[in-house]
Amino acid sequence: xxxxxxxxxxxxxxxxxxxxxxxxxxxxxxxxxxxxxxxxxxxxxxxxxxxxxxxxxxxxxxxxxxxxxxxxxxxxxxxxxxxxxxxxxxxxxxxxxxxxxxxxxxxxxxxxxxxxxxxxxxxxxxxxxxxxxxxxxxxxxxxxxxxxxxxxxxxxxxxxxxxxxxxxxxxxxxxxxxxxxxxxxxxxxxxxxxxxxxxxxxxxxxxxxxxxxxxxxxxxxxxxxxxxxxxxxxxxxxxxxxxxxxxxxxxxxxxxxxxxxxxxxxxxxxxxxxxxxxxxxxxxxxxxxxxxxxxxxxxxxxxxxxxxxxxxxxxxxxxxxxxxxxxxxxxxxxxxxxxxxxxxxxxxxxxxxxxxxxxxxxxxxxxxxxxxxxxxxxxxxxxxxxxxxxxxxxxxxxxxxxxxxxxxxxxxxxxx
Numbered sequence: 495x496x497x498x499x500x501x502x503x504x505x506x507x508x509x510x511x512x513x514x515x516x517x518x519x520x521x522x523x524x525x526x527x528x529x530x531x532x533x534x535x536x537x538x539x540x541x542x543x544x545x546x547x548x549x550x551x552x553x554x555x556x557x558x559x560x561x562x563x564x565x566x567x568x569x570x571x572x573x574x575x576x577x578x579x580x581x582x583x584x585x586x587x588x589x590x591x592x593x594x595x596x597x598x599x600x601x602x603x604x605x606x607x608x609x610x611x612x613x614x615x616x617x618x619x620x621x622x623x624x625x626x627x628x629x630x631x632x633x634x635x636x637x638x639x640x641x642x643x644x645x646x647x648x649x650x651x652x653x654x655x656x657x658x659x660x661x662x663x664x665x666x667x668x669x670x671x672x673x674x675x676x677x678x679x680x681x682x683x684x685x686x687x688x689x690x691x692x693x694x695x696x697x698x699x700x701x702x703x704x705x706x707x708x709x710x711x712x713x714x715x716x717x718x719x720x721x722x723x724x725x726x727x728x729x730x731x732x733x734x735x736x737x738x739x740x741x742x743x744x745x746x747x748x749x750x751x752x753x754x755x756x757x758x759x760x761x762x763x764x765x766x767x768x769x770x771x772x773x774x775x776x777x778x779x780x781x782x783x784x785x786x787x788x789x790x791x792x793x794x795x796x797x798x799x800x801x802x803x804x805x806x807x808x809x810x811x812x813x814x815x816x817x818x819x820x821x822x823x824x825x826x827x828x829x830x831x832x833x834x835x836x837x838x839x840x841x842x843x844x845x846x847x848x849x850x851x852x853x854x855x856x857x858x859x860x861x862x863x864x865x866x867x868x869x870x871x872x873x874x875x876x877x878x879x880x881x882x883x884x885x886x887x888x889x890x891x892x893x894x895x896x897x898x899x900x901x902x903x904x905x906x907x908x909x910x
Contacts, residue, residue, distance in 0.1 A: 512602045522618035523832040524725070524786065525625050528890060533850045540575040541851045543738065543893050547572050547747045574738035574748070578853045578887045579722050581624075582713075583617040585609050586869075589878040616661075617856065617884045623659040624711065624722040625890070626834055628730070630673060631721030633659040633666070634695075634709035645686070646699045650709070654788070654836035654906065656693035660685060660709065666697070671706035673718035682712055725786075728848075728892040729841050729900045738891065751899035758905040759794045759840075764825035767842055767899040774896040781897055783842040785827040788835040790910040795824060797907075837910055841900040852888040859883035 534541060550569035556562075587609060595601035623633060634657060638649040650657045660666070664685050668677045677700050687696035695709075710719050723738075731752035733743050740748045751770035753763050764785070771781050796818050803816070822829045827842055835841075858865040859882070871877040892898065 519833065520612070520615045520619045521833060522615070522622040523830070523834070525618055525622040527830075527845065528625065528848060528850060531845065531849055533852045533855075533888075536578065536851045536853050538578070538853065540577045541891070543574040543576065543891060545572050545574055545748075545893065546570070547745070572740075574740065574891070574893070576723070576738055576851050576889050576891045578851060578889045579720070580887045581617075581621065581722070581885065582859070583613060583620065583884040584881060585613050585883075586879060586881040589880070613882075613884060614856070620661065620664075621722070621856075621886075622832075622834055625724045626655065626659060626836065627721060627724045627726065629721060629723040629727035630708075631711040631714050631719045632669075632673075632708045633711055636668075636703065636707045636709065637705055639703050639705060639707075641699050644699050645696050646703055647687075647694055647696050648703070648709070650693045650695065652706075654838035655834075657688060657690050657695055658834055660688060660695060662686075662688040665712040667710040667712065667714060667719075668697075668700045668703055669708045669710050669717075669719065670702075671708065673708060673710075676710075676715055676717055676719075677702050677707070679715050723890050725841055725843070726836070728890070728895060729843075729898050730895075737895070748895050750895045753899070753901045754903045755901050755905075756903045759791060759798070759901070761798060763901045764827070764840070767840075767901050768825050768827070771842070771897055771899050775894070779897065781844055782846065783827050783844045783899070785824040785829045785840055786835060786843050787829065787831060787840040788837045788910075789831045789833065790837045790907050791840055791904060792822065792829060792831050794904070794907050795822070795829075837906045838904045839900055839902045840904065842898065844894075844897045847892050847894040847897050849891050849893065850888050851891055852886075854885065854887040856884060856886035859885045 546569055548570035550567050552564060552567045554564075556564070587606065592606045595603060595605045598604075624631065627633065634648075634650040634655060635652045636648045637651040640647045650660075662685055665682045666685060667679075667682055669675060670677065683697035683700060685695050685697055687694070689695070711721060714721060727737070729750045730737070730742075731749045733746070733749065735742050737745075737748050742749060751767060751774060753767045753770070755763050768781075768783070771783070772779075775781065799818060800816060824840070861867075866880050866882045869877040869879045869881060
């Protein structure tokens with residue numbers, strides 16, 4: 495009987511590609527720019543931001559012929575206050591996984607070294623997601639719920655983020671739509687399925703979960719939750735709520751400027767948004783802003799330009815490119831894009847007014863010089879599993895909301 499392939503299977507060599515592609519992003523585009531800003535080192539006490547919010551003096555006519563000049567007045571100063579929030583990123587592995595991949599003869603990738611190398615990038619990616627939130631840690635809004643075999647499937651389609659700010663394996667809370675009830679208090683859920691394109695996640699079933707509920711970052715239980723103060727918190731024209739200790743209803747000076755597009759992007763929106771800054775702070779302020787947006791809105795802007803494009807054909811053969819390059823500007827403001835940005839808005843970010851209040855910089859959590867900690871088994875003995883943490887304590891602030899502006903209510907182009 496002839497020798498078959500099945501008879502030699504035990505001596506065949508297995509070929510494994512040494513290239514290990516990454517099938518997800520680790521973008522931290524906006525946070526990377528904030529990291530480069532000067533940092534204010536703070537204690538656990540609130541940091542004060544002195545603000546000159548109202549002009550002074552008493553202007554008017556007077557009678558120089560024995561008239562009364564009246565009494566004077568002075569400018570009004572107040573303070574905004576900001577404190578820090580504490581963030582952590584925990585990474586755990588077993589000794590078996592470490593030993594099985596600690597040599598190039600065993601594996602194409604040293605998983606322990608990979609954990610050390612990639613964990614900070616993953617931490618920064620998650621911080622960047624929080625930078626897109628309004629200070630409440632909301633990473634998604636549920637638009638539909640279906641439950642099967644003890645697993646909830648959430649469709650996240652009622653805002654400009656979908657499932658973008660979430661990650662596979664991330665632990666989350668589920669709050670009601672008003673953030674007044676934490677449905678998962680003491681029992682956070684872990685994401686077991688993450689479909690970025692379909693805007694869906696799956697978690698163990700949550701009692702009472704319904705459309706309109708909010709997905710909130712792990713570690714929060716207060717109602718409402720309080721997290722990193724991101725772009726929508728500072729770039730807000732709301733007349734309700736608070737901003738760094740100020741009542742928005744009583745202090746319109748601390749509201750950002752807003753243009754509600756209520757439809758597709760049009761050229762007058764950007765000029766109006768920038769002129770609103772000028773109306774507030776004047777021409778001498780010399781505002782320098784960058785237009786931050788999702789690439790979807792960059793496409794919408796590009797399509798406006800394509801409508802008025804003229805192709806001048808020369809006598810030689812030219813390569814056709816009907817798209818614009820990376821040097822695009824919007825009403826003079828350089829355009830920066832982030833795939834984590836809200837697809838329904840464009841923010842004119844003035845980096846001169848943004849800053850970080852930092853109590854502890856991002857880095858490994860250490861105890862007596864140790865960065866890696868063993869876990870304990872049920873017997874109380876050492877477990878063959880180890881863990882390390884990346885931690886930081888900081889927050890973001892803006893010292894002049896009047897020098898910021900944003901366009902909201904934009905239609906998301908088809909396909910996004």
